Amino acid sequence: xxxxxxxxxxxxxxxxxxxxxxxxxxxxxxxxxxxxxxxxxxxxxxxxxxxxxxxxxxxxxxxxxxxxxxxxxxxxxxxxxxxxxxxxxxxxxxxxxxxxxxxxxxxxxxxxxxxxxxxxxxxxxxxxxxxxxxxxxxxxxxxxxxxxxxxxxxxxxxxxxxxxxxxxxxxxxxxxxxxxxxxxxxxxxxxxxxxxxx
Amino acid sequence: xxxxxxxxxxxxxxxxxxxxxxxxxxxxxxxxxxxxxxxxxxxxxxxxxxxxxxxxxxxxxxxxxxxxxxxxxxxxxxxxxxxxxxxxxxxxxxxxxxxxxxxxxxxxxxxxxxxxxxxxxxxxxxxxxxxxxxxxxxxxxxxxxxxxxxxxxxxxxxxxxxxxxxxxxxxxxxxxxxxxxxxxxxxxxxxxxxxxxxxxxxxxxxxxxxxxxxxxxxxxxxxxxxxxxxxxxxxxxxxxxxxxxxxxxxxxxxxxxxxxxxxxxxxxxxxxxxxxxxxxxxxxxxxxxxxxxxxxxxxxxxxxxxxxxxx
Numbered sequence: 026x027x028x029x030x031x032x033x034x035x036x037x038x039x040x041x042x043x044x045x046x047x048x049x050x051x052x053x054x055x056x057x058x059x060x061x062x063x064x065x066x067x068x069x070x071x072x073x074x075x076x077x078x079x080x081x082x083x084x085x086x087x088x089x090x091x092x093x094x095x096x097x098x099x100x101x102x103x104x105x106x107x108x109x110x111x112x113x114x115x116x117x118x119x120x121x122x123x124x125x126x127x128x129x130x131x132x133x134x135x136x137x138x139x140x141x142x143x144x145x146x147x148x149x150x151x152x153x154x155x156x157x158x159x160x161x162x163x164x165x166x167x168x169x170x171x172x173x174x175x176x177x178x179x180x181x182x183x184x185x186x187x188x189x190x191x192x193x194x195x196x197x198x199x200x201x202x203x204x205x206x207x208x209x210x211x212x213x214x215x216x217x218x219x220x221x222x223x
Numbered sequence: 224x225x226x227x228x229x230x231x232x233x234x235x236x237x238x239x240x241x242x243x244x245x246x247x248x249x250x251x252x253x254x255x256x257x258x259x260x261x262x263x264x265x266x267x268x269x270x271x272x273x274x275x276x277x278x279x280x281x282x283x284x285x286x287x288x289x290x291x292x293x294x295x296x297x298x299x300x301x302x303x304x305x306x307x308x309x310x311x312x313x314x315x316x317x318x319x320x321x322x323x324x325x326x327x328x329x330x331x332x333x334x335x336x337x338x339x340x341x342x343x344x345x346x347x348x349x350x351x352x353x354x355x356x357x358x359x360x361x362x363x364x365x366x367x368x369x370x371x372x373x374x375x376x377x378x379x380x381x382x383x384x385x386x387x388x389x390x391x392x393x394x395x396x397x398x399x400x401x402x403x404x405x406x407x408x409x410x411x412x413x414x415x416x417x418x419x420x421x422x423x424x425x426x427x428x429x430x431x432x433x434x435x436x437x438x439x440x441x442x443x444x445x446x447x448x449x450x451x452x453x454x455x456x457x458x459x460x461x462x463x464x465x466x467x468x469x470x471x472x473x474x475x476x477x478x479x480x481x482x483x484x485x486x487x488x489x490x491x492x493x494x495x496x497x498x499x500x501x502x503x504x505x506x507x508x509x510x511x512x513x514x515x516x517x518x519x520x521x522x523x524x525x526x527x528x529x530x531x532x533x534x
Contacts, residue, residue, distance in 0.1 A: 083471050097500075100510040137471075145373040148292075159471070192367070201368040204312045204406065221469035 049173045049216045052158070056134045063130045064154050064177045067139050070123050071154075077140035078127060079223070083159070085132045090124075092117045135159050138222050142176075144202065146193065153178050153202070157222035172222040176202055181212035190215050261426050261529040262329050262349075269301045269330035276338075284344030287364030288376040296377035297337055301330050307378065308505035310369030313405045315382045316503065317412025320458055320482035322381065323502065324425050324527060327456070332425075337377060340384065349424045355384045358400045366405060371505070382410075391416030414460050414523045417482065421458075421527050428530050433460060433523030435479065444518055445497055448488050451526045457485040459501065460523030465516070479522035 053060060070076070075093035080086075081102060090113070092099040099117070103110040105128055114121045131139060138157040143150055158173040183191040185199070190207040192198040199206055203223075207215035279290035300307060304326035309319035325333040332348075339346035345354040363383050364376040372378060387400060391413040400409060412420075418431045433439035441447045451457045463481035464470075486507060489498040496511040512520075 081468060093506075096507065098506045098508040100508055102511075143370055144368070145371070148374050150371075204368070222471075223467070223469050 049218065050210055052160075052173060053175065053210050053214065053216065059130055059134050060136075060156070060175065063127065063134070063136065063139065063156065066123065066127055066130070067141075067154060068177075070120065070127070071141050074117060074119050075141065076117075076119060077138070078124070078131065079139075080131065080137040085135070085137070088128060090114075092119070135161050137172075140223070142202065144200075151179070155202070155223075157219075159222065171218050171220060174203075174205065174207075174217045174219050174222070175210075176207055176215050176217075178213045178215070182209075182215065184209040184215075258532065259426070259530055260532050261428075262332050263529060264329050264331035266301065266330055269334055272331055272334055273298050273301055279341070282341050282344075284360055285341060285363055285376075285380060287361065288341070288380060289364065292364075292374065293341060293377045293380075296375045297334060299375075300326060300377070301334065304330075305502060305507060306505050308371050308375070309382070309503075310366065310372035310405070313369060313372070313382075314407065314410035314412070314480075315386070315405060316480075317417050317482045318382045318385045318410075320484055320503070321385070321417065321420055321424075323458075323484045324421060324427065324456060328529060329425065337381065340380065341377075349426050351388070351423050353384050353388050355387045356400065359383045359387045362400065362402060369405075385420070386410045389416055389420050411480075412482070414479070414525075417458070417460070417523075418525055421525070425527075426530060427455075427527040430526045430528070431523060432525075433521070435522065438518065438522055439524060441524075444521070445488065445490060445514065448485060448524065449490075451524065452485065452488060455526055455528035458523075458525040458527065459483050459485050459521055460525070462520045462522065465520045479520075 067078075077091045079089040079091075081089045087102060087104055088110075089100065089102045090110075092101075092113075094117070099113075101109075101113055103113075105125075111121050114124055127139070131137070135158050136156050137159050138155070140155045142153050142155045144153065145151070154177040156175045156177070158175065160171070160173060183194045185191055185197060188209040190200045190202075190209070192200040201207075202217075203219070205217040205219050207217045210216050273294070276294060279294050281290050282288055282293075285293075300322075304323070307319055307322055307326065309315035322333075336346050336348045340353070344360060345352070347353070363380040366379050367373050383400070383405070386405075386409065389412075390398060391411075393408055393411040393413045393416075397404065397407055397409040404410060414431065414433065414435050418429050421427050422429050432441065448457065459482070460479045461481045461483060462475075462477065462479050464475040466481060481503070483501040483503040485499065485501050487500040491497050491514065492511075495513060497514055497517055498509060498511050499517070500507060500509050502508070
């Protein structure tokens with residue numbers, strides 16, 4: 026009797042574990058309007074003033090903003106309703122409404138980091154938008170928390186038969202971003218599951 | 224007889240002059256050998272030096288290093304030393320922080336070393352003779368997916384050569400480079416190794432406080448750091464898991480893994496926050512932190528100062 030319960034529990038654990046690792050494509054398509062809007066809004070705002078946004082805690086209460094100027098990177102931590110946040114955004118010519126919209130969207134899809142990353146192909150600089158999502162489902166104690174990472178490219182990418190992101194079309198070398206191998210969701214969007222969000 | 228005396232006198236006179244000259248040159252020579260000063264040069268001298276080089280021949284030693292990109296990289300390092308980037312997810316931060324020292328105090332020494340290393344595959348820097356292994360010579364210029372480090376072959380050469388030569392206890396189980404080791408313990412820099420490199424390569428007066436495991440016991444950390452900034456260069460050895468949080472773990476390793484150059488510090492504001500400006504990852508960063516947080520992340524404070532003839 027005890028053995029049967031153990032087997033059932035074991036099966037349940039395996040199933041729950043496999044669900045967390047295979048559902049990212051489904052997650053993307055379920056939340057595509059919000060995620061794509063986040064990407065678009067961030068890209069437009071970034072093109073005016075480079076910055077990254079982060080929810081630093083599990084409860085999505087405190088934010089960190091990194092603002093890049095020609096000479097300095099400014100790193101601040103705020104609570105979203107703090108007056109200092111608005112003053113800081115105004116100081117660096119960031120649009121408070123746009124940032125607030127981004128923060129609301131990020132919280133809605135549990136995105137805890139959005140950033141622009143540079144990468145190089147044939148000595149040429151390219152950029153992608155990097156979004157980390159903290160799945161809010163069940164999490165086993167003492168098991169490393171995994172993050173869904175989405176990368177939005179500005180151009181269609183090459184993938185191999187297994188859907189892994191390639192460096193270039195001709196050289197069948199797998200491209201790594203942040204030391205992780207990414208897989209295809211669409212031509213321009215790839216994902217990975219990582220134990221770190223940045 | 225008078226003629227003989229005159230010739231003898233002339234002979235002795237010449238010998239005396241010769242001996243005196245020899246003694247003089249030996250004294251000067253010894254003085255040059257034993258003078259314990261930190262070599263320095265200006266950015267203008269370094270810019271003049273690299274601008275005289277219009278092109279380089281392909282290196283027979285560094286087969287994956289493009290001469291054009293190598294030269295361009297050296298020029299960028301001299302013109303914009305703060306742009307130096309250790310690469311994303313590598314363990315080169317110790318070497319990047321170390322690079323800040325010659326790029327600011329002796330860029331000519333750095334350029335000469337790099338040109339020598341490029342041409343001969345080995346070179347002397349300060350008291351150290353660096354002769355990288357064949358694996359390093361093959362790897363330089365091939366590192367990929369590291370951000371802008373991908374297109375900076377001179378920086379790849381420099382970081383890999385330093386990591387290949389200097390070993391600390393953290394490198395004990397992985398001493399020989401294999402592709403991908405730039406992200407592993409092979410490239411790690413423990414605190415004693417960092418200070419040793421600063422001393423041996425650049426002949427600085429190095430005053431470290433701290434260790435790999437224990438925070439330095441300093442009362443009045445803000446005042447100490449502020450005083451340290453009054454002269455020389457201040458390097459901080461930090462716990463990166465707190466400085467750049469990457470996970471939401473409740474338990475984070477309480478060990479330092481990151482080196483930054485402290486550029487400025489401002490006393491606590493009305494909210495009790497200290498503002499620090501530091502350099503790492505090719506950027507100057509400004510951040511406001513509480514005194515408790517600063518104490519929590521700092522494991523080492525190294526003050527390096529130039530040795531001068533006056534002491």
